Each structure stands twice: as structure tokens, then as C-alpha cells.
Amino acid sequence: MTTRADVAKLAGVSESTVSYVLSGKRPISEETRKRVHAAIGKSGYKSNYAAAALAGGTPRLVTMMISNLFNDPGSRLIGTLVQGVVDGVNELGFHSVIWPVTEDEDSDTELLLKTNISGGVILMNVSNNDQRVHLLHREKVPFVVLGRTDVGFKYNFVDRNFEERDKIALQELKNLGHIDVGVMNYEEKVRPHLRKIAKSLGVKLHIIPTINTVEGGAEVARIIAKNFPEVSAIISMLDLATLGFVESASSCGISIPEQISIIGLNMLETQAESVRPQVTTVAFEAYEMAKSCGKLVVEAISGDKSDQPREELWTGDLVLRGTLAQARRK
Amino acid sequence: MTTRADVAKLAGVSESTVSYVLSGKRPISEETRKRVHAAIGKSGYKSNYAAAALAGGTPRLVTMMISNLFNDPGSRLIGTLVQGVVDGVNELGFHSVIWPVTEDEDSDTELLLKTNISGGVILMNVSNNDQRVHLLHREKVPFVVLGRTDVGFKYNFVDRNFEERDKIALQELKNLGHIDVGVMNYEEKVRPHLRKIAKSLGVKLHIIPTINTVEGGAEVARIIAKNFPEVSAIISMLDLATLGFVESASSCGISIPEQISIIGLNMLETQAESVRPQVTTVAFEAYEMAKSCGKLVVEAISGDKSDQPREELWTGDLVLRGTLAQARRK
DNA sequence: CTGTTAGCGCTTTCAG
DNA sequence: CTGAAAGCGCTAACAG
Numbered sequence: 001m002t003t004r005a006d007v008a009k010l011a012g013v014s015e016s017t018v019s020y021v022l023s024g025k026r027p028i029s030e031e032t033r034k035r036v037h038a039a040i041g042k043s044g045y046k047s048n049y050a051a052a053a054l055a056g057g058t059p060r061l062v063t064m065m066i067s068n069l070f071n072d073p074g075s076r077l078i079g080t081l082v083q084g085v086v087d088g089v090n091e092l093g094f095h096s097v098i099w100p101v102t103e104d105e106d107s108d109t110e111l112l113l114k115t116n117i118s119g120g121v122i123l124m125n126v127s128n129n130d131q132r133v134h135l136l137h138r139e140k141v142p143f144v145v146l147g148r149t150d151v152g153f154k155y156n157f158v159d160r161n162f163e164e165r166d167k168i169a170l171q172e173l174k175n176l177g178h179i180d181v182g183v184m185n186y187e188e189k190v191r192p193h194l195r196k197i198a199k200s201l202g203v204k205l206h207i208i209p210t211i212n213t214v215e216g217g218a219e220v221a222r223i224i225a226k227n228f229p230e231v232s233a234i235i236s237m238l239d240l241a242t243l244g245f246v247e248s249a250s251s252c253g254i255s256i257p258e259q260i261s262i263i264g265l266n267m268l269e270t271q272a273e274s275v276r277p278q279v280t281t282v283a284f285e286a287y288e289m290a291k292s293c294g295k296l297v298v299e300a301i302s303g304d305k306s307d308q309p310r311e312e313l314w315t316g317d318l319v320l321r322g323t324l325a326q327a328r329r330k
Numbered sequence: 331m332t333t334r335a336d337v338a339k340l341a342g343v344s345e346s347t348v349s350y351v352l353s354g355k356r357p358i359s360e361e362t363r364k365r366v367h368a369a370i371g372k373s374g375y376k377s378n379y380a381a382a383a384l385a386g387g388t389p390r391l392v393t394m395m396i397s398n399l400f401n402d403p404g405s406r407l408i409g410t411l412v413q414g415v416v417d418g419v420n421e422l423g424f425h426s427v428i429w430p431v432t433e434d435e436d437s438d439t440e441l442l443l444k445t446n447i448s449g450g451v452i453l454m455n456v457s458n459n460d461q462r463v464h465l466l467h468r469e470k471v472p473f474v475v476l477g478r479t480d481v482g483f484k485y486n487f488v489d490r491n492f493e494e495r496d497k498i499a500l501q502e503l504k505n506l507g508h509i510d511v512g513v514m515n516y517e518e519k520v521r522p523h524l525r526k527i528a529k530s531l532g533v534k535l536h537i538i539p540t541i542n543t544v545e546g547g548a549e550v551a552r553i554i555a556k557n558f559p560e561v562s563a564i565i566s567m568l569d570l571a572t573l574g575f576v577e578s579a580s581s582c583g584i585s586i587p588e589q590i591s592i593i594g595l596n597m598l599e600t601q602a603e604s605v606r607p608q609v610t611t612v613a614f615e616a617y618e619m620a621k622s623c624g625k626l627v628v629e630a631i632s633g634d635k636s637d638q639p640r641e642e643l644w645t646g647d648l649v650l651r652g653t654l655a656q657a658r659r660k
Numbered sequence: 661c662t663g664t665t666a667g668c669g670c671t672t673t674c675a676g
Numbered sequence: 677c678t679g680a681a682a683g684c685g686c687t688a689a690c691a692g
Contacts, residue, residue, distance in 0.1 A: 001669095003668090003670085004669065004670065005669080013679085014678065014680075015679085016670095016671080016679065017679075019671060020671095020678085023671080025672090027677060028678085029677060029678090032677085032678080046443065046444060046446045047445075047446060047670080048446050048668085048670070049380070049389065049445050049447040050379070050380040050381070050383035050384040050668085050669080050670090051384050051668070051669035051684090052671075053379075053380035053684090054378070054380040054381050054668090054669080054671090054684045054685065055670040055671040055672080056670075056671060056684085057671085057684070059380055061447065069409075070408060070409030070412070071409070078400060079399075079401070082430050082432070083430070086430050086432070095447065096430065097428060097429055097430070097447075098427060098429075098430055099427055099428075100412050100416050100426065102413050102416070111425075114377070115377075115379050115425055116376045116377055116378055117379040117391065117425065333684090333685055333686085343662075343663085344664075345663090345664090345686085346665090346687080347663075349688085350662085350687095353687085355688085356661080358661075358662085359661060359662090362661085362662080377685085377686080378685050378686070380685080380686090381684070381685035381686040382687075383668090384669065384670085384685080384686070385667080385668055385686040385687040385688080386686080386687060387687085
């Protein structure tokens with residue numbers, strides 16, 4: 001293995017000069033810089049991560065823990081998020097890896113901590129009251145959650161701004177005269193903020209619970225045609241059901257967007273593309289958000305943390321894409 | 331940060347004793363062991379990966395590079411393989427991470443090498459003449475491919491033994507008197523070894539090219555019923571098409587396995603379960619193979635490599651599962 | 661069975 | 677603008 005010492009000898013400079021050439025942390029004459037780079041090239045020198053981490057004091061490595069990486073079919077989104085984190089972290093001179101999480105997430109996390117391999121952790125796809133958040137918090141490991149979960153304390157997170165997104169959607173519908181808005185949701189209960197926004201806008205929500213499949217969406221179309229003559233617009237939290245709805249709307253005598261305008265809120269761009277302009281989406285820069293998240297961990301690792309945990313809510317470039325129509329049913 | 335020195339002081343022993351308690355690399359009296367462990371617990375000490383890697387000489391970390399991690403829907407298999415690698419590597423005291431590969435695999439690989447973070451690499455989902463194999467080989471990084479690819483030199487790999495698998499399948503059919511065997515395949519051309527085995531067994535292959543979808547399989551059922559009266563058995567390389575075939579066989583007047591016996595060769599166990607005993611599979615221990623692959627990298631990293639690259643072909647526990655019938659069509 | 665000690669390769673003062 | 681030298685935390689001889 002060739003080390004910095006070899007390079008130094010080859011270039012006829014001191015070891016520390018080689019270091020500074022590499023890190024750029026102090027001015028180096030063009031002359032020496034060239035000689036050092038030549039020596040590096042000739043010797044095939046590669047910097048040793050372990051040594052750098054040791055001397056530098058903190059491992060310049062971020063690990064991402066992604067639950068359900070191998071189960072989730074919606075992995076296109078995950079791919080985007082991972083790329084964002086990677087790029088954000090890289091920009092600050094760190095690296096990132098994915099820590100394989102499989103069945104037993106808790107013991108995987110403990111293993112990760114035990115090895116002490118990384119300077120910090122990003123948690124993705126967290127579940128309700130995720131135990132790993134407790135663990136990382138207790139162990140005082142710098143970490144950021146990409147998403148949110150309820151644990152009884154504050155922690156660093158970066159997440160989408162659902163409130164804002166929903167407000168934009170409802171406001172837009174309201175502007176077009178839609179008063180009776182259907183909501184495609186998993187369950188009868190929707191997040192409280194939705195009700196609040198609706199109330200303040202004077203919009204009436206009609207929750208239509210359904211499963212998130214194409215068939216589920218088709219069923220919703222039938223239900224609306226039959227039982228909800230007053231509903232002139234829909235916001236949907238379910239991507240597949242949204243597709244199903246669009247597919248079978250016309251056979252239920254519903255024309256989109258004239259009869260029913262629809263906004264899909266949790267659709268991937270790729271899905272949305274295939275049905276635009278029938279489905280309007282509220283666009284969102286997942287990549288940028290993840291990138292910011294990556295930078296946040298690095299800050300946390302570098303001890304740049306203020307006393308308060310950082311909480312980033314991403315509104316990003318929220319824009320409506322697709323076509324909506326003036327309300328005219330009933 | 332608490333270090334080994336703190337622990338040593340707390341326990342009233344030397345630093346090296348703490349090390350040996352942790353590594354178990356030399357006998358320690360029960361008495362001191364307990365004291366050390368107590369001190370570790372009290373101080374919250376965590377071993378420093380970077381320091382260990384540096385002192386140990388080689389980073390005890392394996393990185394997996396998985397192409398198409400975020401595109402491939404067949405990720406259940408990947409999950410199994412990853413778990414296998416993780417466990418195999420763990421058993422030898424190493425750790426493993428996934429290196430995020432996204433668009434530009436080559437530059438990702440170079441980045442990985444540049445950081446020198448890991449002791450070795452496992453390549454998964456390699457493509458034809460994969461450039462990363464060239465790169466790793468050239469840079470003399472210890473690596474193992476889980477799978478195979480044609481580059482013009484020898485390298486470490488672990489892969490399924492397709493030849494053996496196919497032989498078992500054809501042999502079994504032959505034993506049951508099947509002479510005319512259909513082959514569901516992507517294209518008209520099949521791997522040469524298949525033809526060779528068939529020839530040596532006196533079996534006649536009828537290639538039926540199709541796409542790998544449920545509909546594709548249904549189409550095959552129709553084609554066989556109409557155009558291939560002599561075919562009494564099928565081996566299929568296509569998992570989804572296999573499912574489709576089974577689904578629509580009876581509506582084409584084909585009863586399985588009496589009229590047509592079918593062996594699915596590339597099916598995941600979960601898929602196979604749902605159609606057994608109609609579809610017979612050649613079972614394969616993906617997990618065990620991956621585990622062995624994990625151990626192989628560690629060996630490669632530890633310099634335990636003989637002059638020749640190791641090439642493991644996994645026949646594993648090749649056994650037929652499912653029901654086949656005596657040939658009786660024509 | 662335990663302690664002492666010399667590095668591993670790099671970063672970063674402190675002196676020129 | 678450049679060098680010398682002191683560690684970072686740990687491992688593995690070597691010496692009891």
C-alpha cells in the first residue's frame with residue numbers, strides 16, 4: 001500500500017504538504033501542487049479513510065437506514081431521496097452508505113451504533129413511534145429523520161409540508177367554485193389540519209374511504225356517481241386509487257375535469273405523467289428536500305447543532321400541474 | 331468521547347487487556363473480564379471503527395454495489411441476497427454496507443475506490459462486460475461478483491449453477507418419458523448448454539419465445555394447444571409467464587400436470603408456493619449462496635487468496651418441488 | 661494470564 | 677509558502 005509518505009518522498013516535499021495539497025486548507029504554490037499531483041498519479045496513492053477519520057476526529061460517513069427497502073414497491077421515490085441525500089452529503093465532503101436493515105430493525109440499529117462506523121445517521125421510512133429514534137436519541141448519535149414520527153421528544157427532522165400542500169389544493173378548488181369536495185383516503189378519519197383548512201375556506205369535505213388499488217378507485221367513481229351528486233371535485237391521498245378512478249370515470253358518466261376535477265396528492269411524478277392533464281398534482285421537489293436533509297446530518301455531526309433540534313418543513317416548489325375546471329355539478 | 335483508556339483506568343487494567351477482552355483473542359480470567367465489562371457498561375464506551383481499521387491494517391468493511399436497486403421490482407430476491415451477504419460477512423467479524431449506486435455506476439465506483447472506505451466489494455446485478463469489474467480488477471481491490479459477466483479475465487465470483495439446474499430439470503422430464511419439451515424463453519436462442527444437454531438425453535426442444543408477463547404465458551398456452559400437439563412438458567425461464575400459463579391452461583383444454591408438465595426455473599419461492607403443485611421448481615438456496623459469497627470477500631480482503639481466483643458455482647440443495655406426470659400427450 | 665509499547669496513515673498545530 | 681512533530685484510538689507483537 002502506498003501512503004502519503006511515499007508520495008511525499010516522490011514529490012520531494014513533506015508529508016504535511018501532501019495533506020494540504022489534498023485538502024486545500026492552506027495556500028500551496030502552483031509548482032509544488034503540480035509535483036505532488038504527479039507523484040500521486042504515478043504512485044497510485046489512495047487516501048485511507050480510517051486514518052483520516054481517526055485523525056480528523058469524526059468519521060466523515062453518514063449511514064442511511066431505510067426500512068422496507070426490499071418490500072416497498074414505491075421505490076422510485078426512495079431512489080430519488082437516496083440520491084438527494086448522497087449529493088447533499090457529498091457537497092460537504094462526507095460520504096454516505098446504506099446500512100442494510102432487514103427484519104429486526106432494532107438490533108440492526110444497535111449493531112450500527114456498536115460499530116461506530118459512521119458519524120451520523122439518516123432514518124427513512126420511519127414507523128409510528130419508531131424505536132430507533134429513541135435508541136439514537138438515547139445514545140446521543142447525531143441523526144436526522146427524513147419524515148416524521150411521534151416519540152415524546154424533539155429531534156432533527158426534514159419532512160414534506162403536508163399542511164401547506166393540502167391548503168394549496170383546497171384553496172385552488174375553492175377558487176374554482178368547488179364547495180363539496182370528496183376525499184379519497186384510507187380511513188374515515190383524515191388528518192385534523194385538513195378539516196381545519198376546509199372549515200376556514202368554507203369547503204365541505206366528503207370522506208370516501210377506500211383501499212389503495214386501481215379497483216378501489218373504480219369503486220369510488222361508482223360511489224360518487226351514485227351517492228354524491230353534490231361533489232364536484234376530489235382530493236386523493238391514494239396514488240393507485242387515483243389511477244383507478246380516472247380509468248373508470250367515463251364509464252360511470254363522469255367526465256374529467258368538467259364533471260369532477262381531481263387532485264392527486266401522493267402521486268409520483270411518473271404516475272402523474274401518464275394521466276395528465278386529467279389528474280392535477282401538487283408538484284414537490286423530493287430530491288432537493290433529501291439533499292437538504294443530507295446537509296443537515298453533516299451539520300449535526302460536525303457539532304454545528306444549536307441547542308434546539310432542527311425541524312425543516314419542505315414546501316419546496318409547490319405548484320399545481322394539470323388541469324382543473326370550474327365547478328358545475330350538483 | 332470515551333476511549334479504551336478510560337475503560338482501562340476504570341477497570342484497573344491495561345489498555346491491551348481491554349482490547350483482548352473485546353476481541354477474545356487471548357485468554358482472560360473471568361474476574362478481569364467481568365470488571366472490564368462493567369467498566370464498559372458504566373462508561374458507555376463504544377469502539378472506534380476508524381481506529382480499529384487503521385491499527386488492524388485493513389478496513390473490516392465490505393461494500394455491496396447493487397445495480398438497479400431502485401428500479402428492479404424483483405427486489406425480494408435482492409433482499410434475500412443482501413441478507414445472506416450481511417450474515418456471512420458478520421460471521422467473520424466484518425460489516426457490510428450498501429454503496430448507493432444510481433445513474434453513473436462507473437463514477438460511483440471510482441468514488442468508492444477513492445474513499446478507500448471498505449476493504450472489499452461485492453458486485454451484484456452485473457451487466458454484460460460490466461466496466462466496474464474491469465475497474466476493480468485494475469485497481470487490485472479485493473472483490474467478488476455475485477453473478478457472472480464476461481470480461482476477458484478471471485475473477486472471483488459466486489453464481490448459480492444454471493447448467494446443473496437445467497440438467498436436473500431435463501433429466502427428470504426424460505425419466506418420465508417426455509421427449510418433446512417446450513421452452514418458454516425470451517428469445518428464439520437459448521443458452522448453448524441447454525441444447526447440449528437435450529441432445530445427450532435425446533430430448534427434443536421446442537423454443538417458444540414470449541415476453542415475461544402473465545399475458546405472455548397465456549398466449550403460450552394457446553400456442554401449445556394449437557400448434558404443438560407433441561409437446562408434453564415445458565421448462566420455463568420466465569416467472570410471470572409461467573404463472574400466466576398455469577392460469578389459462580385449463581381454458582385451453584390443457585390439464586396440468588397430466589397433459590402438460592411444467593417446470594419453472596427462475597421462480598422465487600413465494601411465487602412458486604402460490605401455484606404448487608402445478609408448477610414444479612428446482613429449489614435453490616439463494617440465502618446460503620449469498621452467505622458464502624460474503625465469506626469469500628472477507629477471505630479475499632484478508633489476503634487469503636490463492637493465486638487463482640475463486641469461482642463458486644452453487645448447486646446448493648437442488649431438489650425438485652412440485653408434481654410432474656408421466657408423458658402421455660401426442 | 662496480563663502489561664508495555666511501537667506503530668497504522670492522516671490531520672493539525674506550532675515553528676519557521 | 678513549507679516542515680516537523682504530536683497525537684487520534686486501537687491492534688499486535690514482545691516481554692514478562
